[in-house]
Amino acid sequence: MEAASGTTPASVASLELKTRRAQFQPQTSTVATRRRQAVCVRRAFKKYGPKSNPNIILDGLNMTVPKGTIYGLLGASGCGKTTLLSCIVGRRRLNSGEIWVLGGRPGSKGSGVPGPRVGYMPQEIALYGEFSIRETFLFFGWCAGMTTSEIDERLEFLLKLLQLPSENRFVKNLSGGQQRRVSFASALLADPELLILDEPTVGVDPVLRQSIWDHLVNITKDGNKTIIITTHYIEETRQAGIIGLMRSGKFLAEESPTKLMALHGLDTLEEVFLKLSKRQNMGLRRRSSILSSVTGVPPEVDIDDEMSGEFGDNVSISSRRRSVAVTDDEHVPELPPEEKGGNSTFKMMDPQHMKALIWKNFLWMWRNVGIMAFIIGLPVVQIILFCLSIGKDPVGLKLAIVNNELNNSMEHCVPTVGCDTSRLSCRFLKHLEKRTVVFLPYDTAEEAKYAVTRGWAWGAINFPANYSDSLMERIELGKDVDDYSLLYSDMNVSMDMSNQQIGQLLQRDLLYSYQDFAREVIVACNYSSKLASLPLDFKTPIYGTEQPNFTDFAAPGIILTIIFFLSVALTSGAMLLERNEGLLERSLVSGITGTEILFGQVVTQFVVMIGQTVMVLIFAFAVFKITCEGDIGWVTTLTILTGLCGMCFEIVLFRIRRGLFLRERKECYIHGNGFLLTNCYALWNYLAS
Ligand SMILES: Nc1ncnc2c1ncn2[C@@H]1O[C@H](COP(=O)(O)OP(=O)(O)OP(=O)(O)O)[C@@H](O)[C@H]1O
Structure with a gap:
């Protein structure tokens, strides 16, 4: 093949040398030169992982993409193209080195990058499945600052170019190839100066692939548009102006495809790569030392560096070779200082962006009515369950009764079975019975106490044998009563106070029952003059009722807890959805800022949270009649503010987790979740107290 094409090993070596020299000769760099370059990367160094065991991805890489060209970025899978x-x-920062894009440093004020000057198609589909093709275009178009009519115009053109189905078809219902084409069209939509396409032709048939390339060639014709494209189909990069072959964090070659093929005397790029692979397998140690002796430049040797991976679907490389030194940092020109001002697209809050984001969030909710019904219905279900099952006063609390006044017979002990109402103990028990207490009769005080110790009863009441007579004497004589009557007019109560709630409830019932009983006895015996001498008299409560129920007491805490934690969950879900499959990446590259995304989410989640709050309050106060003594307006406002706190809480956590994530993935979850748990626990304690 080489002979046929008239190339000899010597001519190949000399041509290769010339090319390399020309490529890495000292250049007289000026700002004007840089401005002619769409992308300029110098001494890029990037690593992942901890310092102790770094995974070096870019290792002093230099890249030059002239304006108006198609640049094919090729390399084995995992070599660092993305x-x-x-x-x-x-979207990522280098550990060291410099990058200039369209005359500015990406991410700097005034560079316009990220922004509408760059169209980015990530490797993932990065689209909202619930949106139609037109809605997808509207969102990305508005993000890029286009008007609706401009978007519709481009939509028509792109649908035809990429042979896409009806604009009303939902993305989730498209085939994988069609989804990729919609993703590609979204990158083309705003007609950006620089198009960065990460594997746009995967899953696209050869005919359509050709028409995509024809379009790419067409848009770069006037020299104003630049395209960087990665692909695994090597042959299609034949139409690129330059291809860069990446390996071990550097470029092995950065040359036009025709020159590369001529250099190796081969007809296809695939053959060139196969040849390179074979050379690598044979070991270029010897060749590199020859080159070194000719040029006098010692090669950067990386003997143990191993390259393995695939180039496309057909070609695979697995070789061990010396990496020929193709860069000479001393000869790489310095980049000019960053220009101030310029074509600034950097804004904190762009109304157009906010419109796109809020519209997108509400549209997503509308398309996911089931999820939204669940989100709004969940707190309603929680409050219904609470009102139905929690908070009612316990009923059927058992009390062990020893009534020595009644010869301890079972039937006489239980008031409902016909207690002797001439006995005051029975009269008291009748009042107590009204308060849904169940009596367990026992013969002796020891048996009753044993029942309490075994958990069969919550308390034991013991009436002395002459309780009625002693009590009457005590009422009649007042302070002149003798010690005997004083002692035997007392009923003895022993309580199990292990459950504070139940213990206090029973004590309250005993107290109220005794109050009613005392009134009845005094009135019945005509001791009205003694009424004033009752030791205790509960007046009508200032707030609440005489018998407040636990539901009223617990409801505010429960409502606030439900709203707070659902707001946390809602915001967290929205954030995770936003990060989904490169969508966040894509939005950020289109110029949307993190603050705008956050604000957009806050606005939409706030509306949802208001819906949740209103529904919960309607069910609590209107349906289940929970007592509300205050102003319902203030109750609603305070509940909404609690929900807002929950949202802010999650946003702060999310940002902390993300910050930690960027530093150390593993630690992130430990710290983030630990922080969340600690705070939830503290908050719970606060609410409970
Ligand atoms: N966030 C990250 N943290 C740690 N390692 C990462 C991260 N992103 C990528 N890597 C690693 O960096 C290397 C380069 O990944 P990258 O995605 O840039 O490769 P690529 O050339 O685009 O691969 P492909 O052609 O398969 O898409 C891979 O080994 C990958 O595992």
């Missing part, structure tokens, strides 16, 4: 592209669009 990482490099992320750095170019300003």
Whole structure:
């Protein structure tokens, strides 16, 4: 093949040398030169992982993409193409080195990158499945600052170009290839100066692939548009102006495809790569030392560096070779200082962006009515369950009764079975019985106490044998009563106070029953003059009722807890959804800021939270009649504010988790969740107290 094409090993070596020299000769760099370059990367160094065991992805890489060209970025899977592209669009930062994109540093004020000057198609589909094609275009178009009519115009053109189905079809109902084309069209939509396409032709048939390339060639014709494209189909990069072959964090070659093929005397790029692979397998140690002796430049040797991976679907490389030194940092020109001002697209809050984000969030909710019904219905279900099952006063609380006045016979002990009402003990028990207490009769005080110790009863009441007579004497004589009557007019109560709630409830019932009983006895015996001498008299409560129920007491805490934690969950879910499958990446590259995304989420989640709050309050106060003594307006406001606190709480946690995530993935979850748990626990304690 080489002979046929008239190339000899010597001519190949000399041509290769010339190319390399020309490529890495000292250049006289000026700002004007840089401005002619769409992308310029110098001494890029990027690593992942901890310092102790770094995974070096870019290792002093230099890349030059002239304006108006198609640049094919090729390399084995996992060699760092996506990482490099992320750095170019300003989504990742280099550890060291410099990147200039369209005359500015990505991410800096005034660079316009990220922003509408760059169109980015990530490797993932990165689209909202619930949106139609037109809605997808509207969202990305508005993000790029286009008007609706401009978007519709482009939509028509792109539908035809990419042979897409009706604009009303939902993305989730499209085939994988169609979804990729919609993703590609979204990147083309705003007609950006720089298009960065990460594997746009995966899953696209050869005919359509050709028409996509024709379009790419067409849009770069006037020299104003630049395209960087990664692909696993090597042959299609034949139409690229330059291809860059990445390996071990550097470029092995950065050359036009025709020159590369001529250099190796081969007809296809695939053959070139196969040849390179074979050379690598044979070991280029010897060749590199020859080159070194000719040029006098010692090669950067990386003997143990191993390359393995695939180039596309057909070609695979697995070789051990010396990496020929293709970069010479001393000869790489310095980049000019960053220009101030310029074509600034950097804004904190762009109304158009906010419109796009809020519209997108509400549209997503509308398309996911089931999820939204669940989100709004969940707190309602919680409050219904609470009102139905929690908070009612317990009934059927058992009390052990020893009534020595009644010869301890079972039937006489239980008031409902016909107690002797001439006995005051029985009269008291009748009042107590009204308060839904169940009596367990016992013969002796020891048996009753034993029942309490075994948990069969919550308390034991013991009436002395002459309780009625002693009590009457005590009422009649007042302070002149003798010690005997004083002692035997007391009923003895022993309580199980292990459950504070039940213990206090029983004590309250005993107290109220005794009050009613005392009134009845005094009136019945005509001791009205003694009424004033009752030791205790509960007046009508200032707030609440004489018998407040536990539901009223617990309801505010429960309502606030439900709203707070559901707001946390709601915000967390929305944030996770936003990060889903490169969508956040894509939105951020289109120029939307993190603050705008956050604000958009706060606005939409706030509306949902208001819906939740209103529904919960309607069920609590209107349906289940929970007592509300105060102003319902203030109750609603305070509940909404609690929900807002929950949202802010999650946003802060999310940002902390993200910050930790960027530093150390593993630690993030430990710290973030630990922080969440600690705070939830503290909050719970606060609410409970
Ligand atoms: N956030 C990250 N944290 C740690 N390692 C990462 C991260 N992102 C990528 N990597 C690693 O960096 C290397 C380069 O990944 P990258 O996605 O840039 O490769 P690629 O060339 O685009 O691969 P492909 O062609 O398969 O898409 C891979 O080994 C990958 O596992």
